[in-house]
Amino acid sequence: MKPKLKLLPLFLVLVFVVSGCLSQKEAAPVLQMDEIEARSYYNIEAELNVDEKTLTAVEEINYYNNDNIEMKELYFHVYPNAFKTKETAPFLFDDFDNAYKRGFESGYAEIISVKKKNTDGEKLLKYFLSGEGDTILKIELDSSLKPYERVKLIIEFALKIPPAGERFGYGDNNFNLGNWYPVAAVYDQKDGWNLDKYYAIGDPFYSDAADYRVAIKTPEEYIVAASGKLVEEIKEENGKIKRVYEGKALRDFAFVANNNFAVIEEEVDGVKVMSYYYKEDKVRGEEALEYGVKSIRLFSQIYGKYPYPVYSVVETEFPSGMEYPALVYISDKYYKPTYSSDPLIITVVHETAHQWFYGIVGNDQVDEAWLDESFAAFSETIFIERTYGKKTGRDYYTRSIENSVEEAMSSQVIDGKVVKSLSEFQNWDDYGPTVYERGAQMLNKLRETLGEDMFLEIVRAYVEKYKFKIATTGDFVKVCEEVSGKDLTEFFKPWISNVQ
Template sequence: MNKKLNYLILLTILIFVLIGCEKEETIIFDTLTEKNFNKVDPDKINHYNIEVKLDEEQMTYTGKQWTTYINNTDRTLGELYFHIYPNAFKTKENAPILFGKDGGDTSQYIGGNIDINKVTVDNLELDYSIEGEDNTILHIKLKEPLLKNQKLKIYMEYNVKLPTAKERFGYGDRTINLGNWYPIACVYDEKGWNLEPYYTLGDPFYSDIGNYDVKIHTHKDTVVASSGNILSEKVEGDEKTYEIEGKLIRDFAWVASKDFKIARGKIENTQIKLYYLDENPSMVKKSIKIGEDSIRIFNRIFGDYPYGHYSIVMTEFPTGMEYPGIVFIGEQYFKGKFKDVLEQIIVHETAHQWWYGLVGSNQVKEAWLDEGLTTYSEVIYTNEVHGPKKGKKYLTDNIKIGYELGKNYLLEDDIVNKPLKDFSSWDDYGILVYTKAAMFINEINDKFGEDMLYRILREYFKEYKYYNATTDDFIKVCEEVTNTDFHDLVQKWLY
């Protein structure tokens, strides 16, 4: 009897231990961690349901896409437009290779493109045409006018060839980058349809918030990092299927590799994943820590990050690139000698989750608005993590000196707030959009104090979270918070 009782006691203890371990290993992080959607109705924004099958041998994929488009404009629409960015990579002469054609070896370049095979509504085929510079616009003609607040579900099928480019879109030796990879609805704003091409310069994207359900089929050995929340991974035979959910995000990106390993961290309500290629325990630990510190600080100063998942991805890429819930970080920065640069890049791209991801803007027409705030966010992070002395040094070394030296070599004008087509190269773009724009934010700090600047950033985030904001919107917040006319400051720094 005693032996049986002891056995039952031990069994009970074991069950509780196993349950405890299971809970520890399967912590669930929600797709969205808040219920305050800033007056956005999740049922009244565009919804992308995409099923994609990746062929890693041929470097192609096929897509089936159901887009529920909602007419949130103030007019009746007889046509719709979608960006189809993969066509920008058809030829090496026109491909948007970052930092020019000298940024990488393009001698053996194989182009990429997207072929649209079908566009239907209710099984009825629609007339469409491929237009725009580099054929990056899909123009769909509707059979019936789409009235204000009405919705329409459009079905598309497409085949895509990936280019040999270690870029936002393309593949290298170990990773496949899939940024701007699917047809995404063009923004219709107060100026009408925005049909800008995929410029080589800057981040030439402008999109509305939406919901995403994405199913990705890959080889069973492939690991996928993505925007949103990976709900499940299932393997059948040689195929793996990922089911992914993204809510209230303005784009969806992913990276695939058979070499990825995953490390995890957690900060407040968000799980951080680091997808890395090479074993380097100290850099893995450091990268997770940078991500945690960034989100913790920006949560407190700007406003809460509302997503339960954030992925930092080591990939073949020349620098860093932001997408909602995921950032691409060039593998070269994970070498020990670049540890300070790695911190700067992770912090910068993480700040973009607020300035671009949550508070959107037209990166084609007003690139400074997200980049200037993001660059100055590096100063905020340094000040908070490493102390005011190092924060001041970071501001001097990385922004003030860079601006003072760089402005002497500008080839044309020093106007910050202008469209991408008016910049001559990455040289003047970098000095103006990143550095001079950050100097403008720093002058607000110098003139009104840190507390007032932080209040401005919190109010701006609070008012425009999930929306697209403009320069005028930001200045309006500045003037309201400080009760000061900003005309002279704007003329000094932005025009």
């Protein structure tokens, strides 16, 4: 996610210098997704009621146990329940009034039933909600799930969507459906089941890559932007339309429905880049497409090929920007003439970089948020350098990264260490400078120490090794040392403690 942008001098200054050809070899393609079979599969049928602000759904999960343990129960995050009360409602940037400018109303998920699907029929299973705000769903299995085997579950649920300008909420014309369905919790060797609450700081999500088929029914006047590729569109006699999307190796599935969308698209390197924008914001909608295309092209060249067939940049009511696989939210305020183009460009670039860091390479965003946010923040500088020249890039880096870190360090708001859990942060004042700017500073120092070509070789190797998997800080450090052939213990000490 992109934090609130500080008011910086225009970094573009009407510069139209395009950088020369890339000096290093083009990155290798990301592994074809059909070569990876060890994933869970979500098949969801959902219907949005725009008048009642509700959604009903049946979710079938073909769950794959990718850990070497027998599982007697499974856990799912039910993030919408965090929106049930003011006390648990997540609101970004410590700004409740902005998130709920229409007044607070509850949002939540009602679990109607949980069943196991067998060859001979369906069987009801026991389930329980727990955790802060009832955001954890525990499902008791009727028999143990052995390692590397599968179980089919069916979860029927209904959502009440809150009037919130957030990941999950509705506005004047839009419905944001991010983190909206029960999603399997991650089991790892470090923590076992990761059952963290929905923190108001950062992006408190952690999920394995999975395959998806999602059918979304809406009134026909609504246009839908979604993770995944549109594979079928069925108009029904009752004035509704059903759209079916499919996606492989996605860490999540989000969509935005709006009855005021215009849509434009452009293909780049076999990827359909789409810009969804309010009809009155045509100029900025075209800019969003331009910089979505440029970002996909550049990051594919230097990090590894973008692996999905579509990428959607979506204007919607949201405080800044938010990444989801193959889809990003961009704040509608950045599309208005009262803003310069800078916030729109930088936010599109930042969220696009997240397709590699969070999307392709997953990480625990609760315990190691720097692993995706720092890379996305530093990618802003790389984009500006390659697009507008080294000097412009250096000026941007100094203002947005170095000055921010220096101010936060000198005032002792942060201690300089980047690996921290969300529970260790006070608010966005220490979270932002730590996981965005301080981490980006570390990556830049690594680039200066090892050289541009070696740094990018390391990043490409890191993406290649952990594509569609989960990486840790220790994994990244190990790749750095393996590729460079250097012991980097002393280098990482100012930023990272007790790397494992």
